[in-house]
Amino acid sequence: MANLVTDDDRRTRLPRLSPARGTKPGWWQNPKVMPFLLVAPAVFFELLVHIVPMVAGVVMAFYHLTVYTIRNWSNAPFAGLANFRVSVDISGPVGRGLLDSFLVTVPYTLLVLAFSWVIATAAAVFLSVEFKGRSLLRSLFLLPYALPAFVGIMTWTFMFQKDSGAINHLLVDDLHVLHSGPFWLIGSHAFWAMVVTSVWKTWPFAFIMLLAAVQGVPDELYEAAVMDGAGMVRQFWSITLPQIRQTNLIVVLIVGIGTFNDFNTPFVMFGSAPPKSAEPISMYIYSNAFGQWNFGLGSAMSVLLLVFLAIISFVYLRSTRTGTEAVDA
Amino acid sequence: MISDKISSRGLRRRSLAGVTAVAAAAVVALSACSGGGSGDSGPVSGQTLTYWATLQGTGADQTQKTLTAEFKKFTQQTGVKVKLEVIPWTTLQTRILNAVTSNNGADVMEIGNTWAPSLAASGGFLEFTPKVLDQIGGQSKFVQTSFAENGLPNKTPMSVPVYATSYSLAYNKADFAAAGIAKPPATWDELITDGRKLTTAGRYGIALDGSNATDASHWAFILGEQSGSPLYNSSGKPDFANQKLADALTTYVGLFGRNGIANPANAQNGAQPLSDFAKNKAAMTIGQGVATSLTQLGMDASQFGIAQVPVFSPLPAGGKPIQSHVAGINLVVRQSTEHQKAALELVKFMTSQPEQVAINHIYGTLPVITSAYDDPQFQDDTTKVYREILENHSAPMPLYPSESQMETLLGGAVTSLIAKTASTGTAPSTSAIVSALTDAQKQLIASTGGQ
Numbered sequence: 001m002a003n004l005v006t007d008d009d010r011r012t013r014l015p016r017l018s019p020a021r022g023t024k025p026g027w028w029q030n031p032k033v034m035p036f037l038l039v040a041p042a043v044f045f046e047l048l049v050h051i052v053p054m055v056a057g058v059v060m061a062f063y064h065l066t067v068y069t070i071r072n073w074s075n076a077p078f079a080g081l082a083n084f085r086v087s088v089d090i091s092g093p094v095g096r097g098l099l100d101s102f103l104v105t106v107p108y109t110l111l112v113l114a115f116s117w118v119i120a121t122a123a124a125v126f127l128s129v130e131f132k133g134r135s136l137l138r139s140l141f142l143l144p145y146a147l148p149a150f151v152g153i154m155t156w157t158f159m160f161q162k163d164s165g166a167i168n169h170l171l172v173d174d175l176h177v178l179h180s181g182p183f184w185l186i187g188s189h190a191f192w193a194m195v196v197t198s199v200w201k202t203w204p205f206a207f208i209m210l211l212a213a214v215q216g217v218p219d220e221l222y223e224a225a226v227m228d229g230a231g232m233v234r235q236f237w238s239i240t241l242p243q244i245r246q247t248n249l250i251v252v253l254i255v256g257i258g259t260f261n262d263f264n265t266p267f268v269m270f271g272s273a274p275p276k277s278a279e280p281i282s283m284y285i286y287s288n289a290f291g292q293w294n295f296g297l298g299s300a301m302s303v304l305l306l307v308f309l310a311i312i313s314f315v316y317l318r319s320t321r322t323g324t325e326a327v328d329a
Numbered sequence: 330m331i332s333d334k335i336s337s338r339g340l341r342r343r344s345l346a347g348v349t350a351v352a353a354a355a356v357v358a359l360s361a362c363s364g365g366g367s368g369d370s371g372p373v374s375g376q377t378l379t380y381w382a383t384l385q386g387t388g389a390d391q392t393q394k395t396l397t398a399e400f401k402k403f404t405q406q407t408g409v410k411v412k413l414e415v416i417p418w419t420t421l422q423t424r425i426l427n428a429v430t431s432n433n434g435a436d437v438m439e440i441g442n443t444w445a446p447s448l449a450a451s452g453g454f455l456e457f458t459p460k461v462l463d464q465i466g467g468q469s470k471f472v473q474t475s476f477a478e479n480g481l482p483n484k485t486p487m488s489v490p491v492y493a494t495s496y497s498l499a500y501n502k503a504d505f506a507a508a509g510i511a512k513p514p515a516t517w518d519e520l521i522t523d524g525r526k527l528t529t530a531g532r533y534g535i536a537l538d539g540s541n542a543t544d545a546s547h548w549a550f551i552l553g554e555q556s557g558s559p560l561y562n563s564s565g566k567p568d569f570a571n572q573k574l575a576d577a578l579t580t581y582v583g584l585f586g587r588n589g590i591a592n593p594a595n596a597q598n599g600a601q602p603l604s605d606f607a608k609n610k611a612a613m614t615i616g617q618g619v620a621t622s623l624t625q626l627g628m629d630a631s632q633f634g635i636a637q638v639p640v641f642s643p644l645p646a647g648g649k650p651i652q653s654h655v656a657g658i659n660l661v662v663r664q665s666t667e668h669q670k671a672a673l674e675l676v677k678f679m680t681s682q683p684e685q686v687a688i689n690h691i692y693g694t695l696p697v698i699t700s701a702y703d704d705p706q707f708q709d710d711t712t713k714v715y716r717e718i719l720e721n722h723s724a725p726m727p728l729y730p731s732e733s734q735m736e737t738l739l740g741g742a743v744t745s746l747i748a749k750t751a752s753t754g755t756a757p758s759t760s761a762i763v764s765a766l767t768d769a770q771k772q773l774i775a776s777t778g779g780q
Contacts, residue, residue: 066777067426067447067448067450067451067730068450068451068730070426070429070430070451071429071430071451071452071453072452073430086775086776092771092775093768093771093772093775094772094775094776097772157598157599158599161594161597161599162593162594162597163592163594164594182752183593183594183596183597183748183751183752185540185597185598185599186540186596186597186748186751186752187748187749187752269598270598271540271541271542271598272542272737272741273540273542273545273737273740273741273744273745275745275748276745287737287741288776290422290423291734291737291738292734292737292738292773292776292777293426293447293733293734294734294776294777297776
């Protein structure tokens with residue numbers, strides 16, 4: 001190849017890349033400034049996309065922002081803590097509803113989290129060993145994650161239909177477990193239908209994260225354990241689990257918060273008027289804000305939810321960090 | 330479908346983020362505030378309008394095709410171009426509210442007409458004063474029942490009707506003949522008696538969507554009118570937590586019970602009453618604009634009859650023979666549009682005789698102007714029944730700002746009563762119904778301030 005840098009280039013381009021010797025470097029080249037300049041665009045968009053709406057949401061919580069005031073929203077009357085008072089007043093209908101939905105959300109989150117984690121961990125451990133057809137199974141397990149949530153949830157809704165659904169067909173006609181098919185989409189059973197659907201769509205995410213972690217565990221540890229006579233179960237408890245602990249902590253936090261805020265599952269399964277047993281807090285907030293056009297009240301509830309989740313996350317991270325992390329932090 | 334089924338089928342990602350979305354729109358709007366253009370008097374030719382259409386006929390494709398063809402005529406006549414967007418029911422209400430908040434969005438929008446009072450309360454839409462109405466051909470051209478649902482009571486209208494429909498009863502002619510029933514039921518007692526006769530293995534008397542809160546609120550309204558217990562009192566306060574309405578609702582809710590005539594499975598989300606009827610899994614169904622949907626589902630128009638919705642007999646004290654709310658779609662013009670004159674031209678065009686005939690015929694809806702009914706396409710028996718119900722047995726849903734919130738809360742209460750009936754086999758006691766209605770009413774008052 002010929003000389004790639006021509007004389008022209010030397011004259012016009014090089015001086016811009018590195019200032020001529022002897023001239024003072026620009027202030028932007030200061031190592032204390034440059035990194036901030038480089039991340040500035042990202043910070044700007046982060047603020048625009050996440051922080052500004054969040055702050056706006058918090059501000060809205062202090063105003064009577066309803067259908068009457070939304071058009072001239074800058075003049076909406078200040079509400080002080082009124083929206084919060086209504087939200088936490090459990091003797092009133094709105095606060096009572098919020099508490100009820102909270103009491104649905106907590107067991108929902110714990111159950112989905114527990115089942116998803118157990119299935120995901122089992123699958124990750126199982127698939128970390130080489131065998132024929134492993135990649136096929138891996139793709140298959142990821143399918144619920146790749147599928148648009150709407151499609152998967154809709155399919156489950158069809159399967160849970162009383163007369164025509166696959167679940168009742170299986171339970172009544174094939175396995176004869178039940179005498180007659182119960183309702184799954186109304187009444188108290190709706191809660192379990194929602195949990196099953198949610199576990200189905202949630203565990204593949206935990207699976208991918210944990211699979212990566214499990215595969216990262218050095219083989220020597222297992223080899224040494226085998227030499228010491230440790231069985232499969234002991235290997236799992238004493239090697240795999242401690243080794244993937246960091247990933248586990250993150251998975252539990254992400255899946256937990258995601259499930260706590262889950263809106264897709266109940267909304268697609270039950271529409272805008274879900275059974276009481278399957279109305280988690282996100283649906284309740286939605287119906288207050290968008291069903292009843294009371295955005296101030298909806299925001300106040302969202303802020304309460306945010307505060308609750310922030311406290312939980314803080315306590316969780318605090319209580320689970322290890323010695324080295326504590327030093328790092 | 331024309332009914333305002335905002336609740337049904339659709340995915341919206343709204344939780345924390347959703348609540349803040351409006352705020353985000355509001356923030357963005359700071360810079361986008363337009364001055365509002367009431368006084369544009371120049372020629373409209375060359376302007377471009379944005380039009381938001383609701384899903385009609387067989388769906389988005391048909392809506393898009395129909396309106397594109399019609400708007401071409403409008404452009405030829407006026408020189409105004411129209412940018413069309415068909416908006417799914419699930420997002421329409423939010424889109425409209427965002428348009429109101431940001432003074433941005435379509436110039437002309439279709440809305441579910443029952444939203445008119447709530448949207449009117451926001452004040453974001455052009456008022457149809459007598460002078461404005463003259464610009465679109467005057468109030469007198471409209472079917473007056475359809476025109477009645479136009480905003481807040483005793484206030485200047487903020488919307489005008491464009492397509493109309495009503496509830497009606499469809500019955501399977503062969504099933505009725507086989508059961509020896511000569512004519513469709515005219516009262517609720519007859520409906521239940523006939524329904525029992527028609528219920529056989531694999532076929533129920535009637536198919537209804539018991540899971541849809543919007544539909545349920547319509548039923549509460551219709552039965553309330555029939556039993557002399559309107560949902561709002563004369564001073565505009567919600568007033569539906571009473572024995573009279575509970576009694577009336579027992580009739581409807583009981584249809585889904587063990588001794589009822591509807592399939593209890595219809596109480597689940599995903600119920601498809603029209604498809605059940607078309608497959609002859611039910612001998613009757615009651616819904617909005619059912620005839621067109623049934624032919625689209627593959628039934629021949631000769632296989633089913635369309636009749637009026639049953640009423641109580643005798644009517645309880647104060648009851649009226651109301652069979653439907655004034656159902657339909659209205660047009661609104663955004664207050665801050667810069668093309669008000671062109672927008673009103675478009676409203677005039679959409680409510681003109683040729684367009685009313687052409688579009689409503691394709692959609693299977695009813696014209697909202699009286700002169701369109703002279704057209705031979707609207708002379709069949711089905712249209713006559715619809716028209717009779719619409720003109721003489723319909724009343725607008727309550728014209729109060731909290732109407733749409735009422736639909737959600739009262740409708741939700743009724744669907745859970747239906748769910749209870751379906752799963753336990755018996756309708757809840759009247760006192761249990763009153764208590765469910767009381768909860769819904771308390772919540773409505775708490776979250777709307779009782780306005």
